[in-house]
Amino acid sequence: MIISNKKLKIEFFEEPNYVNERNKELENIFQEFIGFFSLDEVNIEVSFCKPEEMQKINKQFRHKDKTTNVLSFPDKDLTKISNNCIGEILICNDVLEKESAEQNKNVFDHFVHLVIHSMLHMVGYGHDEANDAILMENKEVKFLSQIGISDPYK
DSSP states (O other), rough: OEEEEEEEEEEESSSOOOHHHHHHHHHHHHHHHHHTTOOEEEEEEEEEEEHHHHHHHHHHHHHOOSOSSSSEEEOOOOSSSOSSEEEEEEEEEHHHHHHHHHHHOOOOHHHHHHHHHHHHTTTTOOSSSSHHHHHHHHHHHHHHHHHTTOTTTT
């Protein structure tokens, strides 16, 4: 599935039905993201993979020998906040669905949260330092609230 217009190109690979069925809603969410964060361009690929694949990639790039829900790979090393959102997002749908069930979250909302979180990394936000984490989380929660998704950290 591809969502594309003047400022936006998001290509999904191996996406589950709950993503494919809501492509118009996703396009609206990403358009709001562009406006909310004053972006010039969004060009990302979102791929879904199995836990074994995610574990291997997580070990290779983050030196963590375990699976995870999402990994994001910005186009280049970011040293400051950028007006371009370019890169690749990998999602382990098995982990996403398990977390959704365990945390009593809507699967689609949890998916949107993970993608938005990853996109924020692609424009330069991080959470390695305490102050950076607070800034990123505040922006994230404010945007998610604007699109009708409750604070995922509560």
